[in-house]
Amino acid sequence: MHWQTIEPNTPFTQTSLHETLHGGQAFRWTPLPAEQAHLGIWSTHVVKIRLQNQSLQAQSLTTQTTPEDIRQYLASSTHWAKLADDLPWRSDSHLANCIDNFRGLRLLKQPFAETVLAFLCSATKQIPQIKVMCENMAREIGAPISDRIHSLPTWEQLSECTETQLRKLSLGFRAKNIKKTADILAADPSLLPQIEAATYPEAKAALCELPGIGEKIADCALLFGTAKYEAFPVDTWIIKTLERRYKATGWSNPQLAHFGRIHFGSHAGYAQQFLFSHERASPKDQ
DNA sequence: AGGCAGGTGGCCA
DNA sequence: TGGCCACCTGCC
Numbered sequence: 001m002h003w004q005t006i007e008p009n010t011p012f013t014q015t016s017l018h019e020t021l022h023g024g025q026a027f028r029w030t031p032l033p034a035e036q037a038h039l040g041i042w043s044t045h046v047v048k049i050r051l052q053n054q055s056l057q058a059q060s061l062t063t064q065t066t067p068e069d070i071r072q073y074l075a076s077s078t079h080w081a082k083l084a085d086d087l088p089w090r091s092d093s094h095l096a097n098c099i100d101n102f103r104g105l106r107l108l109k110q111p112f113a114e115t116v117l118a119f120l121c122s123a124t125k126q127i128p129q130i131k132v133m134c135e136n137m138a139r140e141i142g143a144p145i146s147d148r149i150h151s152l153p154t155w156e157q158l159s160e161c162t163e164t165q166l167r168k169l170s171l172g173f174r175a176k177n178i179k180k181t182a183d184i185l186a187a188d189p190s191l192l193p194q195i196e197a198a199t200y201p202e203a204k205a206a207l208c209e210l211p212g213i214g215e216k217i218a219d220c221a222l223l224f225g226t227a228k229y230e231a232f233p234v235d236t237w238i239i240k241t242l243e244r245r246y247k248a249t250g251w252s253n254p255q256l257a258h259f260g261r262i263h264f265g266s267h268a269g270y271a272q273q274f275l276f277s278h279e280r281a282s283p284k285d286q
Numbered sequence: 287a288g289g290c291a292g293g294t295g296g297c298c299a
Numbered sequence: 300t301g302g303c304c305a306c307c308t309g310c311c
Contacts, residue, residue, distance in 0.1 A: 122292055125307095172306075173307050173308090217294085235292040237292060
């Protein structure tokens with residue numbers, strides 16, 4: 001059990017690492033202030049991460065976890081600085097400011113099935129509540145993987161629960177959607193892998209067929225779970241940003257999504273994450 | 287005490 | 300299409 005270097009000369013700053021792990025892409029990370037580190041859980045992995053002297057280091061608490069598993073989750077081989085430079089910040093001073101404030105921010109590549117589940121929980125919920133729902137599902141349904149730590153349940157495991165059981169996990173009205181989606185996904189285990197392999201428009205259309213998944217949740221699942229960076233989730237935060245800073249007052253959500261794709265380009269979802277982080281951190285700042 | 291929160295789906299003009 | 304509205308739950 002020791003610290004291993006995951007990325008020497010990492011582009012992360014403490015701020016952008018923190019925002020990447022705790023800013024609403026993933027819901028199973030805990031800050032460890034005493035160690036200046038972060039503890040996270042995905043799939044069957046339990047990992048501590050810290051930034052020290054421009055080096056990103058990790059410690060696996062599960063024996064089967066390799067540095068390559070961690071690099072894949074963190075999308076370490078993606079050239080994030082180049083992706084950010086390709087965004088239209090030269091003609092968009094607000095975007096330039098957001099990129100500056102969160103230099104090194106990136107999009108995680110989480111297990112797709114877990115991302116779909118977490119964002120099915122996200123409807124009209126804030127991050128702390130989504131975390132509680134994920135922990136409840138893991139504790140009560142998921143498989144144990146480490147000392148008092150459980151994986152998120154698989155869709156197969158969820159399909160074996162009743163809606164009533166799920167409601168006890170403070171999922172609220174989301175329980176019905178999760179149950180119905182679980183029945184569909186358990187009956188066809190190839191569906192999510194097929195969606196992940198499809199193009200963005202095909203994948204989004206297929207996801208929106210599932211109960212409780214509309215455009216916003218589909219875009220989040222594709223952006224954070226399949227690395228399809230053209231996905232541009234239109235949520236309450238980005239609506240506020242586009243209204244106030246891009247003068248898009250009174251626009252419909254599809255109009256806002258269209259604007260995002262046109263203005264920010266093929267990696268609009270990456271731009272969205274910078275705007276989202278900035279808006280969340282300083283909603284009133286001009 | 288009541289409104290609101292990283293939405294979606296149904297219903298009605 | 301566009302505008303309600305219900306839907307669980309917890310926090311301010």
